[in-house]
Amino acid sequence: MLKYFTAGDSHGAALMGILEGFPAHVPISENRINQILARRQGGYGRGVRMQMEYDQVRLISGIWRGKSSGAPIGLLIHNKSMHDAATVPPRTVPRPGHADLAGAWKYGFEDDFNPIIERASARETAMRVAIGAICQMLLAECQIEVVGHVRQIGSIQAPKLNLPTDELRRLIMQSPVYCADPITSERMVQLVDNAQKTGDTLGGSFEVITFNTPPGLGSHVHYESRLDARLALHLMSIPSVKAVEIGEGVKGSQQPGSQMHDAILVDSGTVVRGSNRAGGIEGGISNGQPIVVRAYLKPIPTLRQPLPSVDLATGVRTPAPYIRSDVMVVPAAAVVGEAVVAFVIAQALLEKFGSDTLPEIQEHLKFYRNKMKNRFPS
Numbered sequence: 001m002l003k004y005f006t007a008g009d010s011h012g013a014a015l016m017g018i019l020e021g022f023p024a025h026v027p028i029s030e031n032r033i034n035q036i037l038a039r040r041q042g043g044y045g046r047g048v049r050m051q052m053e054y055d056q057v058r059l060i061s062g063i064w065r066g067k068s069s070g071a072p073i074g075l076l077i078h079n080k081s082m083h084d085a086a087t088v089p090p091r092t093v094p095r096p097g098h099a100d101l102a103g104a105w106k107y108g109f110e111d112d113f114n115p116i117i118e119r120a121s122a123r124e125t126a127m128r129v130a131i132g133a134i135c136q137m138l139l140a141e142c143q144i145e146v147v148g149h150v151r152q153i154g155s156i157q158a159p160k161l162n163l164p165t166d167e168l169r170r171l172i173m174q175s176p177v178y179c180a181d182p183i184t185s186e187r188m189v190q191l192v193d194n195a196q197k198t199g200d201t202l203g204g205s206f207e208v209i210t211f212n213t214p215p216g217l218g219s220h221v222h223y224e225s226r227l228d229a230r231l232a233l234h235l236m237s238i239p240s241v242k243a244v245e246i247g248e249g250v251k252g253s254q255q256p257g258s259q260m261h262d263a264i265l266v267d268s269g270t271v272v273r274g275s276n277r278a279g280g281i282e283g284g285i286s287n288g289q290p291i292v293v294r295a296y297l298k299p300i301p302t303l304r305q306p307l308p309s310v311d312l313a314t315g316v317r318t319p320a321p322y323i324r325s326d327v328m329v330v331p332a333a334a335v336v337g338e339a340v341v342a343f344v345i346a347q348a349l350l351e352k353f354g355s356d357t358l359p360e361i362q363e364h365l366k367f368y369r370n371k372m373k374n375r376f377p378s
Contacts, residue, residue, distance in 0.1 A: 006124055006127045017075040027137065045330075046326050094320070132339020139342060144212050176189055199304035231246070245294040248260070262277055262289075273289055288372070299328070
């Protein structure tokens with residue numbers, strides 16, 4: 001089974017990752033991984049640290065002559081902004097909205113919760129982006145594409161777009177906030193500028209779409225096998241994400257069934273759907289339509305005009321500390337979302353079509369796609 005582990009602190013020596021269960025003979029580009037890591041560090045509204053770090057991954061195992069070997073893939077990303085734990089002053093005033101207080105209580109760090117801050121930091125997502133980039137390389141070899149983009153920042157929401165994959169990617173790459181609609185992108189930038197001036201922060205939402213996804217990924221037979229449940233788990237694990245939506249889940253909850261569900265039709269011997277409000281998943285299984293998921297992020301909780309807090313060492317009420325931070329992280333989160341969705345889809349793909357070698361997977365997938373196209377031969 002495809003799985004991964006990460007380790008490392010925000011200001012430690014490095015982030016480490018192990019990707020296990022990855023098939024052999026998949027072309028892997030370290031340069032491409034670094035390009036995607038750079039996108040995570042970009043996006044309008046990022047803070048000072050993104051100017052200090054320039055993430056470069058090192059693939060230290062599992063790669064042979066530019067291709068995966070089938071062995072666990074080891075990854076390393078060095079931190080350029082490192083702290084010596086012996087010289088870091090203790091932190092005892094928790095910030096509302098962060099893991100500080102709950103983590104200090106859980107692990108007994110009321111006298112100094114720096115260890116909580118270090119691991120709870122979104123810095124950890126750099127390694128998940130690197131791992132997701134490798135999964136995207138596998139999916140690309142199977143003609144499956146995963147695209148993440150920003151749908152909303154604050155109260156400004158982009159219109160729904162129906163564009164070819166290449167055009168969608170081009171527009172996203174041209175936008176400083178990774179929004180595919182140019183007019184909305186400009187309005188989002190203005191909103192971020194205003195928040196910066198007032199010392200406030202913003203949340204928003206991103207959308208991830210998978211194209212050319214075969215039907216049959218995931219299963220209805222156990223709760224942990226359901227593809228939508230697995231996607232929700234990984235998306236909810238991204239720092240600041242507070243809600244996840246599959247397809248038109250929220251809108252559909254307000255509509256009668258006759259206006260929500262997707263008609264099943266036949267076109268030239270192939271089963272097609274009249275719409276895709278389900279977001280490509282029914283009964284926990286992919287149905288062959290594009291998979292569409294959205295994640296909603298709270299505003300960054302570190303504020304220049306801080307909320308009230310309490311010093312855990314003294315019990316004295318005091319303002320929460322301000323630690324260098326972003327105005328908003330929705331564009332970066334979209335890159336992380338793209339990565340974790342790629343991992344989940346790759347994991348489900350290998351479960352259905354085998355996981356030893358890329359040529360075997362491609363052969364099985366080709367046979368399956370041809371079979372699905374000719375359900376009702378004329």
